[in-house]
Each structure stands twice: as structure tokens, then as C-alpha cells.
Amino acid sequence: MAIVEREKLGGICLNWGCIPTKALLRSSEIYHYITHASAYGLSVEKPSFDLAKVTERSRKVAGQLNSGVKGLMKKNKVTVVEGNGVLTGATQITVDGSRVLDGRHVIVATGARARDLPGVKADGDRVWTYRHAMVPPAMPTKLLVIGSGAIGIEFASFYSDTGAEVTVVEMLDRILPVEDADVSAFMEKALAKQGMRILTGAKVSDVTPGKDGVSATITGKDGKPETLQYSHVIVAIGIVPNTEGIGLEALGVATDRGHIVNDGYGRTNVEGLWAIGDVAGAPWLAHKASHEGIIAVETIAGQHVHPMDKAGIPGCTYSRPQVASVGMTEALAIEAGHEVKVGKFPFIGNGKAIALGEAEGFVKTVFDAGTGALLGAHMVGAEVTELIQGYVIARQLETTEAELMHTVFPHPTLSEMMHESVLDAYGRALHY
Known part of the structure; x- marks a missing residue:
């Protein structure tokens, strides 16, 4: 048994998603409580934070778990092959153009990446994706968050609690649009009460980074465009599956809007080839991916298992x-x-x-x-x-x-x- 990895074991969730963001949010949560200590009968003088140390703690948490995954691979006798893998057969992977791995089954779990705003490439300086927002080169003063799904709202919450002036823009008629309408309405009021500006039914265009900030034009429900200046922009408008350049087309693997189609057990339309996780479609959640992996492996092992029931997958947003x-x-x-x-x-x-x-x-x-x-x-x-x-x-x-x-x-x-x-x-x- 072998696993091919081009970056870090543990994938996006462990290294650049769920885990390090929770570490950041824990820091901002504690900072919020410190700055509101008087509500609990406590006194704290001149609270402050060091953004570099907050980020460092987040990276250490991710690093600790990454090391743990390496240990699990060794313990379970899984060979780790570092490099870029390409399917050169339904059950064959060629790594970095030279090393060939053959097996009876191949599971594709290449995940996904942040979607760029049309016409604007995230540069890590003024325009950020979630990866940039986790290792900020500077603390934003006036932050624009484009997109109000879980990722957008979590970063809006973190940076608002650490002192940034935050605006959230959502093109649909409510924030957290996959949630119940009552939850969306409550969250909009709660975040506005915290000082955030929430704009729904709005569109962002003409995002132009400069030396000292970013200009963006926001067109609201009234149809009137407004051009404003921000120190930074976070783009959180969804993901793109990592399906390019891995050999799917040559094998005739069925896809839907870029995502690999599976049958609920992980099987694709190509014998011996399986797909799980973000690359296999929504919901794009680590616990969904993990459970899909278990289903696929147990099916390969001949065990009787139930197919993935997406209706039973919980969703969580770790904002405040x-x-x-x-x-x-x-x-x-x-x-x-x-x-x-x-x-x-x-x-x-x-x-x-x-x-x-x-x-x-x-x-x-x-x-x-x-x-x-x-x-x-x-x-x-x-x-x-x-x-x-x-x-x-x-x-x-x-x-x-x-x-x-x-x-x-x-x-x-x-x-x-x-x-x-x-x-x-x-x-x-x-x-x-």
C-alpha cells in the first residue's frame, strides 16, 4: 500500500484549513474575552496581541498533526511517495514522470483549491485566499471579505475580533446561504452588532490592488456602484477541484462541473479507479472526505457497507x-x-x-x-x-x-x- 503526496500529508484540512484556522480563531476568541473581562468581574490592563506569534502557534498546531500523520503511515506500513502523481492507467500512477506504481485499485483524493475572483489573481500581498489569510504578512486595518460561506465568515470573525474594520459582501440574498434562513438572519444581526458591515445581494467588481491597498467597486441591491478602498481583500467564493493534469481525460473518467463522479461508494466509471473527498464534489468538508475514504476502502475489502448519505453530514462554522x-x-x-x-x-x-x-x-x-x-x-x-x-x-x-x-x-x-x-x-x- 502506498500514498503519493506532492505537498504535505494530511491535506488542506490539516495543513491549511480546518485545524490551523481553529487555532487562529481560538486566539481571537480568547482575545475577545480578555478585552471584555469586566463583564465577568475581572480586570486586565492594556490587552494586546502579537500577530506573528498567533500565526506561529497556528502553524505549530498544524505541524504537530502533520507529524502525527507521518507516524500513522509508518505504524500502518504505508509507503509514502513524495512527488506529483499522474494516472497512466486505471490502476497505475507515474510519479514525477519516472517512478511507476502499480496496484489493484487507485483512490484519487487530490482535493481542491480556492477559486480566484474573475480577473483578479490572489497575490498574497493585498488580495488573499484562505491560505494567505492564515499567514498574513500584516494585520489588515480595513478588510473586504468576498463570500459569506463558512470560510469567509470565519476569517471575517477572526479579523474583526482582532481589530480590523470588516465588510462582508455576499451576492445571494443572505449570508451563510446554505444554512436555515433563521440562522442566516440571526448571524447577520449578530455580526453587524459586532461592528461588521454586511452587504447581501451585492456584487464586487474592479478589484484593483495597489501599493498601499485595494480598491473595489461594490454594487448593492439598489444597483448603484460604490468604489471603496481597503487595506486587504479575502476572496472566499468557493473552490476548484484539483482534476487538471492528473490523467483523467485519457482514461475517460466521468466528471460533473470538474468534480469526479462516484457511485456513493467511491467507484468511478473506470474499473479499479475510485475518488473521494473534495475532488468528488460537495459538501467540501473534511469529515465527509474521511468517511468517504472509509467507505471506499471497506468496499474494496469486500465488507458490506452503506453508501455515503450526504443528508446526514453536519456542517459547522467556527465564527463568533x-x-x-x-x-x-x-x-x-x-x-x-x-x-x-x-x-x-x-x-x-x-x-x-x-x-x-x-x-x-x-x-x-x-x-x-x-x-x-x-x-x-x-x-x-x-x-x-x-x-x-x-x-x-x-x-x-x-x-x-x-x-x-x-x-x-x-x-x-x-x-x-x-x-x-x-x-x-x-x-x-x-x-x-
């Missing part, structure tokens, strides 16, 4: 406040023909949230009125990225409202809101 969800939004559930029962419970009704000083947010649950099936769950507030897995497990076990109602939740915890939201869907909420 956090956002987490799984399953259908209320609108999608109704669109799919369900008669729904919807429950909602606010953080202000939870004792632990009030004690933490984190009383803003809510938990929302969507049930099928006829069967009691949990169709979706949507959360916004402190630590919801840790809470969502409870609903993920509930959906996996095909739990109905009855089981959730009769489950005992520990007190005092934020998880009690999960219980109350279920109760509220059926008119039985206890504490609000």
Missing part, C-alpha cells in the same frame, strides 16, 4: 457566534413535501448559557409532523459545533421526537436546549 446544522432546513423540508413541526429554544432561556455570559443564540429542530422523524437541526451560539453531533447521532439512529423527549439531558449544560427545542416543536417546552 458559532453555527452548526444537519439535515434539511425548514424551507427545504416544506419544499420536499413534508408537513413540519418546528421547535425553537433561545440561549437566554438556558441557565448554563447565562452563567457563561453567552446568552445569544438558539436551537431549532424540524420534524415530520406525521412520523416524528427528525428532518433537520440548526443551531447558532456558543459551542454549538460541539453540540450538533447529538442530533447527528439521533438522525443516524432514525430517532423520533418521542425518544428525544424521554432522553435525560444533564443540568446545567447547553445541551438542555436541544431537549427544549424538541419539546417546543410539540408545544411542551418547559423553561421558556
